[in-house]
Amino acid sequence: MHQKKNDNQIKLLLVPCSGGKTTELADQIYIKLQEDYRLEQQVEILHSKRRFEVSKDTAKDHQHPLVIDSFSDIEANVDIGRNPLKDRIRGTHLVLIEHLLTPDKQVVEGSDWPQTVSVNDHLFTVRGLLDIANDVDTLQKTLVAPYLTYVRSHSIEKYKKRGFFQFNSLRKVLKDLSNDDLKALLTIDPHSNEAIGIANDYGMDFHAINPFQSGRSINPYKLGFSGNKAKEAMKKLRPFHERFTKIKEENPNHIYVISVDDGTERRSENFTDRAFSELSIEEVYSKLVYFDKDRVSYGSSVTRFKHFSQINDHNFDKEGTYIIIDDMFASGGTAMKVAEILKYLGAKRVEVWTSHAVTMPLQYEKANDRSYIDKVVCLDTVPQSPELNVEFIPASADLLAAELYKVHQKLAHSRYSAV
Secondary structure (H helix, E strand, O other): OOOOOOOOOOEEEEOOOOOOHHHHHHHHHHHHHHHHHOOOOOOOEOOOOHHHOOOOOOOOOOOOOOEEEEEEOOEEEOOOOHHHHHHHHHHOOOEEEOOOOOOOOOOOOOOOOEEEOHHHHHHHHHHHHHHHOOOOOOOOEEEEEEOOOOOOOHHHHHHHOOOOOOOOOOHHHHHHHOOOOOOOEEOOOOOOOOHHHHHHHHEEEEEOOOOOOOOOOOOOHHOOHHHHHHHHHHHHHHHHHHHHHHHHHOOOEEEEEEEOOHHHHHHHHHHHHHHHOOOOOOHHHEEEEEEEEEEEEOOOEEEEEEEOOOOOOOOOOOOOOOEEEEEEEEEOOHHHHHHHHHHHHOOOEEEEEEEEEEHHHHHHHHOOOOOOEEEOOOOOOOOOOOOOOEEOOOOOHHHHHHHHHHHHHHHHHHHHHHH
């Protein structure tokens, strides 16, 4: 049974920042919050219009609807009249939902114009909405971004020691969003754990959702679930463990997890520990294969077994199914190098499991190469073209709705306790 909360005084308003897949995602989250989390009277959704959907005779006055679009030079365009701003947005927990990366989304969809919407375009649309929302009082502004962009600057200190300096894009983006009065950010499996600390430096709550988590790490009571409802919810909130369980049943003694570099090590260890909960610690680590990758230049890197890996080229299981776990999949270069080594040693099957398919159209041919990788499995955090040969798990809406529910509950309880 789902325990209904007395939070009807706190309105939760969802605003998709763009159309297409982003609006679909927002609609899915809206339905789940209404039906699964029983927020029927508390959650609303505000859809915007494109410029061409608004009559040219529409006056730019207090009745103007919310418009989210871009000008001909692709600058962000966000407009709204005073009435909808005050009647719909004022006094709410405002939640902006945006895919910050849409590799093949055209500025003018269905046209011959090849210009696509960039990461920066999405970010400025979010900032435009935050700017307009600052004209009224809201209880909190929250951004829901399935994949968080500008997270590659996590190795700045490592390279600085070599005399190589990088733009700290992650800190810059979070600082700018904080200056726009964003108070909370929800995202799935961010590439850099440093994002949490940086966000906290700017007074922003950062919620990183772990799709590789097991059922034991999810407290159903925080979500208001119990009984059969809790069991159903757990399956949706641990997409990779559900898949792993099925493969483990088919080949229980010959399944292994791969850490491709330092950045994936903790994720791979946590996943393996929970996936083989029946084993001792020593046995768990005998199921992990550790690789090391060192980027010596822009176009060159060295991949090899780490010295402490219990599985290496001397004791390799040729009957094994090897699961490469990573947070991002672009051209597949890193995974391909590891898979090539595994296949050379005789691996029966190699799969890549990843949270984000960040592949751009020019990378499709390389990413679709299955010479050494048998399958790529990914969450639906980044809208992609069907040309990309990836099996997508539709889990984003469930993961984001669950975390958003907890964020909203926390806000509601803090408001009540302050009264």
